[in-house]
Amino acid sequence: MALTKRSARLAAGGLSLALTVAACGGGGTTDDAVDPLNTGDTTAPPTGGDTTPPPPPEPKGGTVELLVGSEFEHLDPQRNFVTNSGNFGRLIYRTLTIYKEVPGQPIEVVGDLAEEWKSNKAFTEWTFTLKDGLKYEDGSDITSADLKYGIERSFSPDLSEGAPYARDFLDCPGYKGPYVQGNNGGKGCEAITTPDDKTIVFKLNQPVSEFDFTASLPTFSPVPEAKDTKTEYDQRPFSSGPYKIQSYNRGQSMVLVRNEHWDQATDPVRTALPDKWNLSIGINPTTIDQRLLADSDPTAMSADTAVQAQSLGRLEQPGIAERVVPGTSQCIRYLSFNFLKPIMQDKALRQAIVYGVNREDYLTARGGPQFGDYVSSVIPESLQGFAPLPEYEIPPTGDPDKAKQFLAQSNYDGETLTMASLNEGQALAASEAMQESLGAIGIEVQLKQLAEDAYYTTVQDDKAAPDLIPAGWCPDWPSSSTVIPPVFGEDTSNPGQASVFNLSRYNDKRAGPQNNTWERMDEIRRTIPDPEEAGQAWQDLNAEIMADAPLLPLISDKFIYVHGSAITNFEISSNFGEPDLIKIGVDPEAAA
């Protein structure tokens, strides 16, 4: 995915591949996983993850000055599919499930509105039970009907910007949302049923073993029908989270105050320490830097704007160094080799490129070592099962000798290879750096420059895609099942052909004889219940695929944040690639 200059979009597009038979997934234990009486309905025991809320770390109170660089496009949860709004949105709405991030541990899915959940053996029917004591900002109860209505809103073409998963997975074909007259005779999306106020059942049109991960997306957030202002809901979402909007001048400022009816005991991840949030929206990134570095307001911080490149030199200074927090996102950048092109089917040539690219120059073009870590795999470090791939642990400047050896072994005869590139900015400089380093070992590369809005449509087009494609991928949710299948897997609607995000067209039948890696991907989902084991299996499969050199992993995105001296619990969420807003606190003494 193109990591754009502005907000990196929430990982998207990883449609779970159609599975032939269900697998045990989710977080349950294995012993009682199969129903011995084979009544066929429930398998994995009810799971809710660890829903014990942590004792909120003191201190409580204070006001956070949140400096926001880019305006929120949509605060409406069913239209919210962008990182900065997704991170912030969790302050004002809750979802069925949510991620629990503890530094140093893999990310876990826990129940947010949901107390527990279970699915049938085939992973096509999921039942969630809501907790008690869930209330909106006006004290009214959050019910399963509200959740159903909220999810149904995402089907409306008027609110189409949100995550597509409800539309893609729920089995109500042809449903066009609740704004169509009569709302399907009052039944809405028939794949969602609410037997009582605390229960919601989903019927899926395909097995989705990780539907509990899907249910953490903002789409799965409750909206009471009476409060639905439809396309105007962006201006003032009705809060189900720990804070509510007191005032919102769009594009300029916002004030959040506490939702007194939110109950900490029901919330496993949010600490809701500050009493108030004052947002200043649309602040120039240089000004954000200046303000935060000078600590002119100790309660200030930014979530969507990291330290700018020009300020990096000041980060060592005393008074600043203690407030610097580096972080990584789960986004990996790599260079794909397009197997549909006969010349790229030459393995020795691919290996020559792997050793020939100077990743240090590439990283310098992207801003320098502060902005990336070299990686050897497309699986990010924070995922279950991650392990570096030894043969891709290449020196950052490459290995020109080895590259030339492979080049000599290949059939390369001076042809000019084409490489896609954005037509401006760091991305262009980075592509040029790669082009130059390949030129130095004797491979001619020409850049095919593309405008931002045309990049992905071009490289996904089999006819227009060039030989070498710089790309990036962020997992949809913290599991390798949203990395390996999209990046190396099959297009479920066109069997035999590569997924639209598999830019290498690896294993595509049009690129040559197919191996069995796609079947093995299915198998992992089908037969391995335990997340740790599954993580290991994905890693092994990854190693096998990478032995074929379908792409060269380049870097994982890194960035640095600075915060005011009175801000506490400032941790970077690797899921969002931003400071985790639901943990932030204010130290009243330092704020004074």
Next chain:
Amino acid sequence: MYQFIIRRLLALVVLLLVTSFLTFGLFILTPSNPAALACGKGCTDKRIEQINHTLGLDDPFLVQYGEYMKGLVVGRDFGSGTATINCPAPCFGRSFQNGEFVYDVIKRAMPITFSIAIGAAVLWLVVGVTIGVVSALYKGRFADKTGIGLSLIGVSLPIPFTGLVLIYLVAIKYAWLPPPDSTGASLFKDGFTPWWQTFILPWIALALLYSALYARLTRANMIETMGEDFIRTARAKGLPERTVIAKHGLRAGLTPLVTIFGLDLGGLLGGTVLTEAVFSLQGLGFTAVRAVLGQDLPMILGVTLFAAFFIIFANLVVDLLYAFIDPRVRLD
């Protein structure tokens, strides 16, 4: 006089129509794909198609233009089923980026740009003309050289530089003023103090730039005018020097100033892009840049039409002022 005004107003309307047509045409004809931008990652062909349809981009050019124009006059409905929402006339469409009504966004942005432009204009007029007059009267002497010298330094300082330095020194390091953002930007809603505190730095930054021009113009005009016979006559009549300078000297030299001022102010009202970006103020300029980057056609059109309107209107006012200042000018 009234015939003149009516004719000019008609010309304004025609010009706006032409501008809108050209802007629309340019957007549609240049290769651009706003649906892809709005779609984001994980975009499939089907979704792009759907977004194109929601945005109305799959209609032929003239239909799209017609819908837009119709909306301006009688308003337009967006959405479907029970989510239909009416955009009252004048409807400038809905932003592709976040679905807000363009007119609402512009209504929010305009006061900010106005505050910047008008405040800066007053400041640079006062400063520039004063320096110019003083320099003219003390021509060749220290006051002249200093005044012109300072204003030349001012004109060489680009806004990104002056602005950031001012922000850093005034708002951050010494904290004499709160840091720049849009929270105090509405005079009527937020009060006088937050308002001038928000805008004083942009005013200074802009005035530094523009004063030089006005100083030099005023100086040149004054020097020429003060050498005229009628000035000698005025002095011979025994009028106090102040009256000679202000009423007779300055007024005569005003015409070129008024022209330039009209153009400058009109242009600024259309969007002080750099200033707004540097000072984190979401005025028309800022909105325009965001719209262009996001290929947000309705917003681009809206901002362009407003900017064009202000420029043309400013020109009209300038022409009227001529007749007022200089009785020799006849409007025809």
